[in-house]
Amino acid sequence: MLLLQFSTSHYCRKARLALGYKRINYKVENLTPGLHILKVKPLTGLTTLPVLLPQIAGQPAVIGDSSRIIQFLESYQPAPSLFFTNQPQQTEALMLEDWLDESIGTATRFVYYHFRAGEGKAIDPSLSSQMVIGIVRKQYGINDATVELATNRLETALAELSNRWQKSKYLVGESFSVVDITAAALLSPLALIPKYRQECPWLFERIGQIHQLCSEPLPPGL
Numbered sequence: 001m002l003l004l005q006f007s008t009s010h011y012c013r014k015a016r017l018a019l020g021y022k023r024i025n026y027k028v029e030n031l032t033p034g035l036h037i038l039k040v041k042p043l044t045g046l047t048t049l050p051v052l053l054p055q056i057a058g059q060p061a062v063i064g065d066s067s068r069i070i071q072f073l074e075s076y077q078p079a080p081s082l083f084f085t086n087q088p089q090q091t092e093a094l095m096l097e098d099w100l101d102e103s104i105g106t107a108t109r110f111v112y113y114h115f116r117a118g119e120g121k122a123i124d125p126s127l128s129s130q131m132v133i134g135i136v137r138k139q140y141g142i143n144d145a146t147v148e149l150a151t152n153r154l155e156t157a158l159a160e161l162s163n164r165w166q167k168s169k170y171l172v173g174e175s176f177s178v179v180d181i182t183a184a185a186l187l188s189p190l191a192l193i194p195k196y197r198q199e200c201p202w203l204f205e206r207i208g209q210i211h212q213l214c215s216e217p218l219p220p221g222l
């Protein structure tokens with residue numbers, strides 16, 4: 001299998017964690033932001049990464065979007081499973097995955113790029129890095145007002161995740177699932193931000209454990 005990705009993207013990390021958890025061999029191709037559209041749009045009709053090319057006879061040629069990639073992996077190789085056979089738990093898992101994807105992964109992006117352009121500029125002050133950060137901020141409309149909204153959304157999310165992860169090893173039910181993988185991947189960029197490191201040690205401990213379980217190198221900062 002071939003995973004088309006941006007090496008630093010937290011959504012691509014989510015797909016890698018799932019591939020690693022299922023012990024599926026794959027290769028990655030790192031694309032250049034901006035130019036990636038030339039390759040990706042004709043394949044999926046979308047502009048986003050990750051995209052998985054299974055390259056296996058009888059399987060779909062192309063799968064875009066991290067959630068659909070995990071659905072495919074689950075049907076291609078059901079064990080170990082990231083889904084639930086219990087229907088209410090499966091519904092809860094898919095709803096939480098969607099909330100993490102659509103709301104919290106985006107909020108993390110806003111807070112992370114705001115940090116990298118300001119307080120965290122020293123992480124990589126080079127012109128090329130700051131140019132990329134500037135382009136991302138413009139593309140997504142990242143500014144003081146939108147970052148404040150994103151920070152509030154993250155606060156609610158962290159309260160909910162703390163509640164669930166401190167009660168049990170798993171965010172839903174009694175087994176490791178797509179929800180644990182999604183939260184670990186999409187919140188991992190916060191590991192570089194001192195405020196979150198100080199306030200949420202439990203989060204980074206769990207992110208570290210999940211990376212180990214999925215044989216994925218730790219994210220920057222951990």
Ligand SMILES: N[C@@H](CCC(=O)N[C@@H](CS)C(=O)NCC(=O)O)C(=O)O
Nearest residue numbers: 009010011047048049050065066067
């Ligand atoms: N819902 C998508 C979101 C993926 C996403 O936002 N990817 C970003 C990188 S973190 C991307 O490809 N952005 C480039 C673009 O939108 O042109 C998924 O889960 O795969």
